[in-house]
Amino acid sequence: xxxxxxxxxxxLALALALPLAGCFLSRSTANPVLPPEAVAQIVPGxxxxxxxxxxxxxxxxxxxxxxxxxxxxxxxVEKQAAAFLILLGLRGVDTQSDRVWVFxxxxxxxxxxxxxxxxxxxxxxxxxF
Amino acid sequence: xxxxxxxxxxxxALLGAxxxxxxxxxxxxxxxxxxxxxDALAVGTSDVSDALEHLGAPVHVIEVGLGxxxxxxxxxxxxxxxxVSAPIGDAQGNFRFTSTDTTTEGLVLFFGPDWRxxxxxxxxxxxLLPRRQLPRxxxxxxxx
Numbered sequence: 001x002x003x004x005x006x007x008x009x010x011x012l013a014l015a016l017a018l019p020l021a022g023c024f025l026s027r028s029t030a031n032p033v034l035p036p037e038a039v040a041q042i043v044p045g046x047x048x049x050x051x052x053x054x055x056x057x058x059x060x061x062x063x064x065x066x067x068x069x070x071x072x073x074x075x076x077v078e079k080q081a082a083a084f085l086i087l088l089g090l091r092g093v094d095t096q097s098d099r100v101w102v103f104x105x106x107x108x109x110x111x112x113x114x115x116x117x118x119x120x121x122x123x124x125x126x127x128x129f
Numbered sequence: 130x131x132x133x134x135x136x137x138x139x140x141x142a143l144l145g146a147x148x149x150x151x152x153x154x155x156x157x158x159x160x161x162x163x164x165x166x167x168d169a170l171a172v173g174t175s176d177v178s179d180a181l182e183h184l185g186a187p188v189h190v191i192e193v194g195l196g197x198x199x200x201x202x203x204x205x206x207x208x209x210x211x212x213v214s215a216p217i218g219d220a221q222g223n224f225r226f227t228s229t230d231t232t233t234e235g236l237v238l239f240f241g242p243d244w245r246x247x248x249x250x251x252x253x254x255x256x257l258l259p260r261r262q263l264p265r266x267x268x269x270x271x272x273x
Contacts, residue, residue, distance in 0.1 A: 044178075063190045064264035065197050070190045089152035096159065099186040103177065114181030118160060127155035127207065 023083040025124055030076040031060060034098045034117075042102060042113050049108035056100070067106035074099045081124040096122040151211040159188065159203040162236060167249070170238070175246040180238050193259050195242035202235040202254040 038055045041047070052071065059071035075098040082091040098119040103112040166183040180187075180199055189200040214223045235254025241247045250257050 063192065065190075065192050066195065066265065067267050070197075072186075072190070087150045089150075091152065091154045093154075093156045095157070099188075101181070101186045101190060112178050112181055114184075114186040116185035121160070125155070125157075127153055 021083075021085050023081070023126075026080045028078045028080075030078075031074055032057070034073055034075050034100055036117060039100055039113070039115055042100075042110055044110050044112055047110040049104055049110075052102050052110065059102075065103075068104060068111070069108075070101055070103045072099070072101055075119055077119040077122040079122045079124050081126045083126050090126050090128070092125040092127045094122045094125055096120075148214050149211070151209065153209040154207065156204065156206045158205075159201075161203045161234070162201055167236065170246060170249065172246050172249060177240055177244045180240075180246065184236075189258065191259055191261060192264060193239060195265075196240045196244065196247070198237055198239050198259055200235055200237045200254065200258055204234070 034056065041055055042052055049071075056073050060074050061072040063070045063072070076095060077097070078093060078095045080091070080093045082089065084090075096118045097116070099116045101112075101114040102110055103114075105111050162184045169183050170180060177197075177199070184199075184201060187199040188202045189198075191198045191200065210226060212223070212225045214221060216222070235252065235257055237250050237254075237257040238246055239248040239250070
């Protein structure tokens, strides 16, 4: 005999549906971490390209600016969170970076340093309407 | 049976036989520089050092003529879509609706040969960025 109790039927439907729902979190990074204490040792007017290479290694990008140049270092963190509610999927991706640009004169002495440390602000965020 | 009842029965029958699913996505990349820090820069007086100090490291550094451009970009994109499929006679009907709200914005600062700020532009980064070119030949260059 089939039980027609609405509460029981709702509970049975929920129990059947729950295994079909799911969620996941993922974190990925690109390039090595840029230690702030190493970056702080790069001093305009004092440091050279050799010093920068010794502290941070090979740059991710080199841009020629006439006889001058600029090097980019970047460490990126991507965090992803998703929830699947049977018929509806919700997914959020947050990508943030730690980034350093070092500008050199024609003799490879450091002219300027620009820094941005935001990789730690990447967040797991499942979007809601 | 009235028209309304017929429509309701038809809709119920269609939904009963149909498969409906949807998804909602949000993607955030980097962050917008604080407006007060951008406002602290002045065309004609600020230089590359001031820009780096106020706004931090840009996303792009591009050679432009004898000068350069520094570009900051950020994006916050949301999109959602709904897909309905249902058997219609012997065929399988499929309906998909997609909505995308793209807000990829940017700020580009242009500097002259003396690396002093000559222009500040806001908008969509793709529209603002100068085309990348091969590095210029510096052998015959008089001004650098």
